[in-house]
Every structure is written in structure tokens, then in C-alpha cells.
Amino acid sequence: MKQFVSAPALFVEAGICLVAGLLLAFLYAPVDASSMGFSQKIFFYHAPIAETALVAFGIAFVAAIAYLRTQNLKWDRLGLVCVRLGLLFSLMVMITGMIWGKAAWGVWWAWEPRLTTFLLVCFLYIAYLVLRSVVEEEQRRATYAAVFAIIAFIDVPMTFFATRFLPEGLHPVVISAGGSGMEGSMLVSFLISMLGMTLLLVALIRRDLTVEDLKDRVADLKHTIGG
Numbered sequence: 001m002k003q004f005v006s007a008p009a010l011f012v013e014a015g016i017c018l019v020a021g022l023l024l025a026f027l028y029a030p031v032d033a034s035s036m037g038f039s040q041k042i043f044f045y046h047a048p049i050a051e052t053a054l055v056a057f058g059i060a061f062v063a064a065i066a067y068l069r070t071q072n073l074k075w076d077r078l079g080l081v082c083v084r085l086g087l088l089f090s091l092m093v094m095i096t097g098m099i100w101g102k103a104a105w106g107v108w109w110a111w112e113p114r115l116t117t118f119l120l121v122c123f124l125y126i127a128y129l130v131l132r133s134v135v136e137e138e139q140r141r142a143t144y145a146a147v148f149a150i151i152a153f154i155d156v157p158m159t160f161f162a163t164r165f166l167p168e169g170l171h172p173v174v175i176s177a178g179g180s181g182m183e184g185s186m187l188v189s190f191l192i193s194m195l196g197m198t199l200l201l202v203a204l205i206r207r208d209l210t211v212e213d214l215k216d217r218v219a220d221l222k223h224t225i226g227g
Helices: 007-027 037-070 073-105 113-134 138-152 155-165 184-225
Strands: none
Touching: 007 037, 007 184, 037 073, 037 113, 037 138, 037 155, 037 184, 073 113, 073 138, 073 184, 113 138, 113 155
């Protein structure tokens, strides 16, 4: 069982799902009947990337709470890794979103609710990394970062629910209490892509935690050698 949840295996599983999702999106799911037409195909990757970015920030939020309760630095490392990956996925969201926005709305960027709140999320977590870089003492840095991560997370649900509370925005509500609003072939393509992105996030988290652990071991070894 362990071989299926190791980082290399997760990367392979993620790759299979992402390729399958891409093929299904272009070959199985129908062309959107709205004015977006074929350009709507980018949705099958853009939305899963966005959801995965928010999941990464959510894990960082849970890790921050766990650190404040236990003072165990393993939670601080998990929070740091997830914030970095969340920002990486956020960059991908911005790029794919701008391409889609240009095709759908005729503009690269629009100051509508979801885009604005998502951009604020990115700035908040960039500030999180800046905060970590200016505090040297490890335990104090972890405490400040955990508190800031909890505060920054407040904007994450605001981003997710922006199109529901402020329906005048350009983003449509795809998944609501009444259902997904997608026909079967589109939903299957979306869910497989979503699974692939989630597996990719888990694989990257496992890999980066291993790297952080190696860094700690090297630092301890240097400290021991240095006296």
C-alpha cells in the first residue's frame, strides 16, 4: 500500500489523471453552447488548479493551528510548504485565467469580485513569506507565521464564495447547492482533472517535506561539526 502513496507513485498517478482529464476535456466533453465556445475547454484545468491552490492554503491554515497548539516545528514546515505550493498554483491560476478571460470577455484582467479577492489572497501569502524572511529565531518565526497564516486564510472562503454573494461578477457559479450545472461528460472530465491536481499537490507536499527534512539534518550536522 505504501508504494501507492509515495511521492514518485503520486506523481505518476497525478500525471495519468491529468492526461486523461485533458483528453476527455478535448475529445469527450462537448463544446460549450455559450459564446465562449471552444475557449471554455480551459475551464477543465483552470478551475481544478484554482481549487487546489485554495486547498493548499487550507492545509496551511490547519497546520498553523496545529503548530500553535503543539509548538511542534513539523507543522510549521508543513505550513511553509503548503503556502509556497499554494502560491505556485495561484500563479498558474492567474496565467490560465488571463488567457481564458481574454477569450471569453475580451480583456486580460477585470476587477470583478473573484479576481480581486484571489489577488488579495496572493498578496497576503506573499507577505507571509516576507514575514518569515525577516524573523531569524526559529520558534518565534514559526509562531508569527502561524498567526499570520490564520489571519490570511480569512480571505480564502471569501474568494470561493465571491460569485455566490456577489453574482454581478463575470465568473459564473459552476457548482452550487442545486448541482454542478454540467452535463455528465463535462462533469467526468472536470472531476478527473480535479483528482489529478489534488494528487499532484499531495505529491509535491510529500517531496517538499522530504527536502525540508534533509535541510534540517544538514543544518544539524553543520552545527555538530562546528562545535
